[in-house]
Amino acid sequence: MSEQKPKFAFVLALAGAALMFVNAxxxxxxxxxxxxSSSGFQSxxxxxxxxxxxxxxRISFGFRGFIEGAWxxxxxxxxxxxxxxxxxxxxxxxEHQILCYIIATLSILGIIYGGGFIIGxxxxxxGAGIGFAGSSDFENxxxxxxxxxxxxxPEFYKGLSNDKNSxxxxxxxxxxxxxLSGIGSGVYSYNAQRILNASSQAIxxxxxxxxxxxxDISIVGTVVINIxxxxxxxxxxxxxxxxxxVGLLERKQKLSNIASVVAFAYVPVSLQFVMLFILxxxxxxxxxxxxxxxxxxxxxxxxxLMRGVKQSLETGLGKTLGIFCVSGAIYLLVHETFFAAFDxxxxxxFTIQPQGVLLMIVSCLLIGALLFETxxxx
Amino acid sequence: MKxxxxxxxxxxxxxxxxxATSIILPxxxxxLSAEAKIILNSDFRVDYxxxxxxxxxxxxxxxxxxxxxxxxxxxxxxxxxxxxxKFMDTTLTLVxxxxxxxxxxxxxxxxxxxSRYRRYIAIIGYLSSVILFISSFYFVSQVAGPISQLSSLTxxxxxxxxxxxxxxxxTGAWGSKAIPPTSPLLxxxxxxNFWVWxxxxxxxxxxxxxxxIALASLTLHLNLELEKKQEMAQxxxxxxxxxxxxx
Numbered sequence: 001m002s003e004q005k006p007k008f009a010f011v012l013a014l015a016g017a018a019l020m021f022v023n024a025x026x027x028x029x030x031x032x033x034x035x036x037s038s039s040g041f042q043s044x045x046x047x048x049x050x051x052x053x054x055x056x057x058r059i060s061f062g063f064r065g066f067i068e069g070a071w072x073x074x075x076x077x078x079x080x081x082x083x084x085x086x087x088x089x090x091x092x093x094x095e096h097q098i099l100c101y102i103i104a105t106l107s108i109l110g111i112i113y114g115g116g117f118i119i120g121x122x123x124x125x126x127g128a129g130i131g132f133a134g135s136s137d138f139e140n141x142x143x144x145x146x147x148x149x150x151x152x153x154p155e156f157y158k159g160l161s162n163d164k165n166s167x168x169x170x171x172x173x174x175x176x177x178x179x180l181s182g183i184g185s186g187v188y189s190y191n192a193q194r195i196l197n198a199s200s201q202a203i204x205x206x207x208x209x210x211x212x213x214x215x216d217i218s219i220v221g222t223v224v225i226n227i228x229x230x231x232x233x234x235x236x237x238x239x240x241x242x243x244x245x246v247g248l249l250e251r252k253q254k255l256s257n258i259a260s261v262v263a264f265a266y267v268p269v270s271l272q273f274v275m276l277f278i279l280x281x282x283x284x285x286x287x288x289x290x291x292x293x294x295x296x297x298x299x300x301x302x303x304x305l306m307r308g309v310k311q312s313l314e315t316g317l318g319k320t321l322g323i324f325c326v327s328g329a330i331y332l333l334v335h336e337t338f339f340a341a342f343d344x345x346x347x348x349x350f351t352i353q354p355q356g357v358l359l360m361i362v363s364c365l366l367i368g369a370l371l372f373e374t375x376x377x378x
Numbered sequence: 379m380k381x382x383x384x385x386x387x388x389x390x391x392x393x394x395x396x397x398a399t400s401i402i403l404p405x406x407x408x409x410l411s412a413e414a415k416i417i418l419n420s421d422f423r424v425d426y427x428x429x430x431x432x433x434x435x436x437x438x439x440x441x442x443x444x445x446x447x448x449x450x451x452x453x454x455x456x457x458x459x460x461x462x463x464k465f466m467d468t469t470l471t472l473v474x475x476x477x478x479x480x481x482x483x484x485x486x487x488x489x490x491x492x493s494r495y496r497r498y499i500a501i502i503g504y505l506s507s508v509i510l511f512i513s514s515f516y517f518v519s520q521v522a523g524p525i526s527q528l529s530s531l532t533x534x535x536x537x538x539x540x541x542x543x544x545x546x547x548x549t550g551a552w553g554s555k556a557i558p559p560t561s562p563l564l565x566x567x568x569x570x571n572f573w574v575w576x577x578x579x580x581x582x583x584x585x586x587x588x589x590x591i592a593l594a595s596l597t598l599h600l601n602l603e604l605e606k607k608q609e610m611a612q613x614x615x616x617x618x619x620x621x622x623x624x625x
Contacts, residue, residue, distance in 0.1 A: 025582055025583075032412040069552045076585065076586060080593055084597070087593075202566065210412055210413060
């Protein structure tokens with residue numbers, strides 16, 4: 001690697017380290033996790049009691065039991081090491097590989113004390129990922145591609161067909177996004193079950209108010225199954241879009257190109273990782289909170305997919321929407337009959353019930369496809 | 379390297395601000411635990427500062443009270459310079475010395491003409507950092523003894539139904555007193571603390587300041603080595619070029 005300064009990686013890692021330093025300092029001073037909650041209350045009974053009426057949620061930065069006393073000093077020192085590595089990355093770019101390993105490791109470890117309000121850890125990992133590729137090649141680095149994919153960068157999606165590494169990086173992106181989403185939703189689901197099935201008030205009290213984070217080895221299984229299932233969904237969606245564009249619309253397109261677009265479009269799903277920090281009481285925890293988290297990340301994913309398909313097929317918006325309506329209708333049917341039927345431990349899943357509603361949505365999508373003149377050949 | 383200098387300047391300034399504000403902020407505190415705060419819907423905190431002042435705040439559903447007194451008022455001694463709290467003066471002196479030693483770092487970064495003294499300035503920076511570290515660790519190693527000998531931990535009396543805490547309960551800089559097994563608070567938590575004590579914001583700022591100054595000095599030092607290596611490499615190259623033209 002040349003001595004050229006990896007400025008982008010340096011700025012990201014430095015900003016991440018600074019946020020993590022502030023987070024560690026505040027957690028140390030507080031002696032407990034930092035908590036932001038939706039509203040105050042007079043008594044815990046209003047939130048977790050048997051006659052609780054209030055809808056309440058909280059975001060907790062830091063896991064109780066790992067941040068008190070000497071731990072707080074340890075975390076503060078790690079943030080300074082991270083700061084040093086970020087500065088060193090700028091001063092001596094030739095050492096980028098070892099420095100980026102340290103930055104990434106400390107960013108991930110930092111999640112224990114709040115991960116620099118989550119943002120710090122994300123910036124740290126992205127900075128390390130981009131820095132790892134080196135300054136001469138950082139635009140082709142995996143993490144830079146992830147940022148561009150999430151930003152819905154049209155040039156990025158357009159250039160995927162000419163990038164020889166696109167399918168490899170797309171597969172990594174898919175796995176990466178689903179590891180994060182699997183951890184977030186797995187831990188959330190495990191804790192939600194503990195709160196919903198609690199035999200005493202002490203369990204929800206400790207999890208919700210004190211920021212305790214009980215974990216179970218079964219969550220690892222959830223993450224692995226989540227990746228496997230995501231691979232199947234990816235292949236299904238890619239094949240559906242491929243057959244519609246190539247078979248039905250007679251467009252020249254490679255399956256690998258469509259598969260790359262679909263996999264990169266999965267990147268926003270990684271934001272489901274924030275569910276690790278957010279929990280709520282009984283009135284929100286079962287449906288509302290995961291539903292809105294999934295809704296936001298999946299709408300983002302659909303927008304990324306639309307941008308990707310539009311750019312790679314070089315079609316107008318109407319045609320793209322049409323392709324989406326047909327593919328969406330077929331994918332929904334496959335998803336609801338096959339993927340949604342899997343009963344995975346600690347996984348969050350939504351099904352469309354009753355079946356009449358599913359058929360109505362599918363019908364609407366197909367009518368939409370006709371209105372957008374998807375099947376008209378120009 | 380101009381950008382690096384600005385970054386180091388910012389780091390050092392932040393460290394100096396941290397160390398300076400730590401003098402007036404509390405260094406040690408006793409407060410209700412997170413679980414007790416939530417269950418009682420109350421807050422109580424006693425902060426001990428390096429300037430030997432004690433501030434107590436109590437907020438319950440029925441009353442809000444705040445009081446600041448001199449530390450001497452919580453002892454049975456009458457002499458404000460009593461031996462037992464001399465450690466606070468020592469800590470204060472160490473913080474001030476550490477703070478003063480960090481100033482040359484800032485001057486060296488602002489004035490480029492001092493660049494040839496950077497090696498010595500980095501050494502002074504290391505010294506400043508070490509002194510601030512010593513002040514932090516000296517404080518936590520000493521605080522428990524004198525606090526445990528106070529006649530009372532707080533100038534404000536706490537509600538009578540709260541778990542009692544006496545100065546003799548304080549056995550270390552960090553610690554807690556558990557909710558007794560008969561307490562009605564255990565309806566909500568099967569185990570937990572009522573009181574917690576630990577170093578406070580001022581102490582954490584002084585500790586962070588020591589870390590930041592160490593980081594700035596180390597970077598300055600390494601940058602110097604790097605520049606020297608680059609100069610030597612350039613000289614080597616120039617010599618090589620000269621030799622080849624002579625040939």
